[in-house]
Amino acid sequence: MMTSCDIIIKPIITERSMAGMADKKYTFRVANDANKIMIKKAVEELFKVKVASVNTINMKPKTKRRGYSVGKTSAWKKAIVTLTSDSKTIEFFDGMM
Numbered sequence: 001m002m003t004s005c006d007i008i009i010k011p012i013i014t015e016r017s018m019a020g021m022a023d024k025k026y027t028f029r030v031a032n033d034a035n036k037i038m039i040k041k042a043v044e045e046l047f048k049v050k051v052a053s054v055n056t057i058n059m060k061p062k063t064k065r066r067g068y069s070v071g072k073t074s075a076w077k078k079a080i081v082t083l084t085s086d087s088k089t090i091e092f093f094d095g096m097m
Contacts, residue, residue: 004042007034011092012078024083026090030056032077039079050087055080 009029011017017027030039036054043051056079061072083089 002031002034002038004045007031007038007042008046020080021089021093024085024087024089026081026083026093028079028081030077030079032058032075034077034079036079039081043081047090047092048088049090050084051081052084052087053082055082 007030009031012027012029014027017025020027026043028039028043034042036056039054039056040051043049043054056077059076059078061075063070063072065071
């Protein structure tokens with residue numbers, strides 16, 4: 001059984017994700033085997049907010065080259081969590097805006 005901390009790995013801080021925070025959309029890197037229901041429960045438990053919807057994206061590995069050797073980055077899963085309109089914001093992200 002996975003805990004909430006195992007499901008939500010880390011927040012994603014980019015210009016695009018910061019722009020989505022105005023609409024109460026937060027972006028996280030999540031466990032590869034986590035589904036939308038597990039992600040919703042984990043965010044609600046960790047941050048004490050109400051989640052309206054969860055969109056997930058499987059990020060494919062990219063080919064990287066370092067000199068003669070060629071390798072690939074690891075595949076990972078991204079989740080965009082939308083909060084309800086009456087929910088409070090996630091305090092972790094408030095200082096970054």
